[in-house]
Amino acid sequence: MAFNVQEIRKDFPILQREVNGKPLVYLDNAATAQKPQAVIDCIVDYYSNYNANIHRGVHTLSQEATDAYEGARKKIQEHFNIQHSHEVILTAGTTHGINMIANGFNEFLKKGDEIIVSALEHHSNIVPWQMLCERTGAELKVIPIDEKGVLVLSEYEKLLSENTKLVFVNHISNALGTINPIAEIIKKAHEKDAAVLVDGAQACSHIKPDLQALDVDFYVTSAHKMCGPTGTGMLYGKEDWLNKLPPYQGGGEMIAEVTFEKTTYAGLPHKFEAGTPNIAGGIAFGAAIDYLNSIGFDEIEAYEHELLTYATEQLTLIEGLKIYGTGVDKTSVISFNIEGIHPYDIGTIVDKLGIAVRTGHHCAQPIMDYYKIPGTVRASFAFYNTKEEIDALVKAVKKAKSMLT
Numbered sequence: 001m002a003f004n005v006q007e008i009r010k011d012f013p014i015l016q017r018e019v020n021g022k023p024l025v026y027l028d029n030a031a032t033a034q035k036p037q038a039v040i041d042c043i044v045d046y047y048s049n050y051n052a053n054i055h056r057g058v059h060t061l062s063q064e065a066t067d068a069y070e071g072a073r074k075k076i077q078e079h080f081n082i083q084h085s086h087e088v089i090l091t092a093g094t095t096h097g098i099n100m101i102a103n104g105f106n107e108f109l110k111k112g113d114e115i116i117v118s119a120l121e122h123h124s125n126i127v128p129w130q131m132l133c134e135r136t137g138a139e140l141k142v143i144p145i146d147e148k149g150v151l152v153l154s155e156y157e158k159l160l161s162e163n164t165k166l167v168f169v170n171h172i173s174n175a176l177g178t179i180n181p182i183a184e185i186i187k188k189a190h191e192k193d194a195a196v197l198v199d200g201a202q203a204c205s206h207i208k209p210d211l212q213a214l215d216v217d218f219y220v221t222s223a224h225k226m227c228g229p230t231g232t233g234m235l236y237g238k239e240d241w242l243n244k245l246p247p248y249q250g251g252g253e254m255i256a257e258v259t260f261e262k263t264t265y266a267g268l269p270h271k272f273e274a275g276t277p278n279i280a281g282g283i284a285f286g287a288a289i290d291y292l293n294s295i296g297f298d299e300i301e302a303y304e305h306e307l308l309t310y311a312t313e314q315l316t317l318i319e320g321l322k323i324y325g326t327g328v329d330k331t332s333v334i335s336f337n338i339e340g341i342h343p344y345d346i347g348t349i350v351d352k353l354g355i356a357v358r359t360g361h362h363c364a365q366p367i368m369d370y371y372k373i374p375g376t377v378r379a380s381f382a383f384y385n386t387k388e389e390i391d392a393l394v395k396a397v398k399k400a401k402s403m404l405t
């Protein structure tokens, strides 16, 4: 089917909404993507027709729910070109997955070891590693960015040493839209025998990463960024690494045998899946992947690039407007400010006109510190947005500017 944004928009009930008496213009997709009817129906179907707890159940409902949940795991495996389905850990989301790995490395790090993160990271990919360094005595090193919001790879190479044990970098910056050269970052880390975790939260709704080709050690993402439900996501880990790491939480599901003398743990993936999971969320994660693939990531990438180019052209026509994150490799996120105006004030006014953008530091305070700004206005576009919506954004920003200056 040829890409037809008006037809696609019909799949998203929420896009018919009005906000403050105006048509909703939803441009906060970097925070969470909207949900197509197919994902909504999937959740309703589970709770309406086969709600049951999964694994170990002998009754039909439990088997149906288990088949659907494990079927979703298989879909995730195939989508990301992962070798084994047991290398797919279903999580509560990106933050949960990152903490799972950070916890696992407690036993692997010692004083003198070094962890490298990038200056582009979301707080979810900074704080867990700071906590790990506090626990182990390891040292955190930071890959700097340049004025364009692009990682300085020459500095990364200088930071790498035989003491480097772990490297953490996001695939795409949620604050600036910068797409990082993760294949090169991974290759150079592996030359020093360091493991790499890539935070894919901002990437997986825009591109389809091939995790075997990337040879990444860990990759995390959230379903809600991929038109799926909140509270579910994926941690991919090479099985050798996942077998080395201790469980993250103790409880049901993650055990092989429990005695008061000793407990043995389940194998992968259940070692990392203690307790009753977000069953409906996991199944609907699979439905979201099916939906995105039905449109096609080549089409999504091409269309979103068109939106980014158009929005960049139109916004830069506004005098006094500065865009942060001007690298060549960018996804459809535009962070900007207008000289002399606080981003919060712009966000508040455009909301009155039905336009949803995000303002603030976007959980990326180090980036704001680099630019010496309190925050930005962030407009983030998805494949269901339109050029007409960009025109509405530009008109609203101009109105806000005229009101505030």
Ligand SMILES: Cc1ncc(COP(=O)(O)O)c(CNc2co[nH]c2=O)c1O
Binding pocket: 030, 031, 032, 093, 094, 095, 096, 122, 124, 125, 170, 172, 173, 174, 175, 199, 201, 202, 222, 224, 362, 363
């Ligand atoms: C790059 C990145 N990493 C991690 C997270 C955390 O994901 P979660 O565990 O699903 O919350 C986010 C969420 N980013 C945003 C959430 O709201 N606005 C944002 O930009 C993110 O963009």
